[in-house]
Amino acid sequence: MRTSSSTRGRRTRSRRNAVAAVAGLATCAVLVTGCDSGGDGGTGKGDDGNKQVTLRIGTFGSFGYDNTTGAKLYAEYERLHPNIKIVESNVADGQKYWDTLKLRLSRNSGLADIQAVEVGYIAEATGPAMAGKWVDLSKTGGATPGAFLDWKAKQATTADGKLIGLGTDIGPMAICYNKDLFAKAKLPTDRAAVAALWKGDWAKFIEAGKTYQKNAPEGTAFHDSASGLFNAVVSSQPVQYANEKGELDYENSPGVKKAWDVAAEAAQSGLTAKLRQFDEKGTWNAGFKNSQFATVACPSWMTGIIKDQAGPANQGKWDIAPAPESGNWGGSFLAVPKSGEHAEEAAKLAAWLTAPEQHAKVFQVNGNIPSTKDTLASPAVRDAKLPYFGETPVGQIYSEVAAGIKAVPISRWDGQVKTFVTDNGILDIEQRGTDPAKAWENVRKLVNDKIEK
Secondary structure, rough: OOOOOOOOOOOOOOOOOOOOOOOOOOOHOOOOOOOOOOOOOOOOOOOOOOOOOOEEEEEEEEOOOOOOOOHHHHHHHHHHHHOOOEEEEOOHHHHHHHHHHHHHHOOOOOOOOOOOOOOOOHHOOOOOOHHHHEEEOOOOOOOOHHHEEEEHHOOOOOOOOOOOOEEEEEEEEEEEEEEEHHHHHHOOOOOOHHHHHHHHOOOHHHHHHHHHOOOOOOOOOEEEHHHHHHHHHOOOOOOOEEEOOOEEEEOHHHHEEEEEEEEOOOOOHOOOOOOOOOOOOHHHHHHHHOOEEEEEEEEEEEHHHHHHOOHHHHHHOEEEEEOOOEEEEEEEEEEEEOOOOHHHHHHHHHHOOHHHHHHHHHHHHOOOOEEEEHHOOHHHOOOOOOOOOOOOOOOHHHHHHHHHHOOOOOOHHHHHHHHHHHHHHHHHHHHHHHOOHHHHHHHHHHHHHHHHO
């Protein structure tokens, strides 16, 4: 995921995540699950005499399953199961997606048969208020829980041992950069030389940005978004929003402070294009197509967004270098609400979509790094290149980062706090010139007003 402006975006998925084919969203898409597409409404008969079933899947960002720009997994599953029709509703904004999903869960109404959940919200989804609303996927659908990275499966496990989400992707992070813009700004374009500009220190990344701006092509900026930079930095830190007990403690987090300071400096130094990631107006998307910025923090799922949004005209212009510090931004899960009419069929589809074979297919098309152990370690991933990025060793770059990922404590409020920090605090500094101290105080007030800790 897939992380959103909240992680996949993303998103997360945020991732995680993010933004394929969402321009001109219909009202039903914004409401997560979509409207009825006509036909028999899931009650007719298929050619084989079996009941025709329509399975609806709610996603955000770019999961890479779709039949247009993704791995065409829906079409493949429908061929294997002639009585199944799959309808995906996808939105750009991960926070709005989650807010709508929570409301519908509280009412047990209007839910898709499968709902994506970004990692920033998984602690809330497994918490006491929601844990009972999901199907236990360790017992239904035929998934193999042991196939997933241990820490990934643990994130989606409730206190009483139920597995409510199957891992889609993880978000090992790098920096994607536009080679043409780097060349015009008299910066190196070779991958190793670019990585050397900022190796080991986000402060060096800021300095590289200041060097870029001295010779920047007209109308361009070094980085897309201060909020995206904040997410990248905090995702690379061992302490983020929660303490080791899983309690929200963002105010005392050295990781949050470091990310805030780096992002604020980038914004105040004019290094960003002042864009809001995953915005519904498509302004950020257009920034890729129009080459408005030279770098973007690039968890693995971001490669799919670049491909889709920068478009064919920019193929081969983007490359990938290691980030100053390795981290994991985003990653998502597929969950099945208990209240769904077709919960058993949905659990089978969720298990199939997240099986190692399908993980590999999504990676080869979309770049989403899989969360299943064998797929992550396979030559299909480690040796892979994405056509859009030419000879860039995408699999090698992201696999090396993924190997070092360590799970960090997460609280049920991480996703919400991240949204307040980025969409209110950092964006105020970047777009409105708000003093960072004032912007931080505004974030604190929002958290205190909106979150019952």
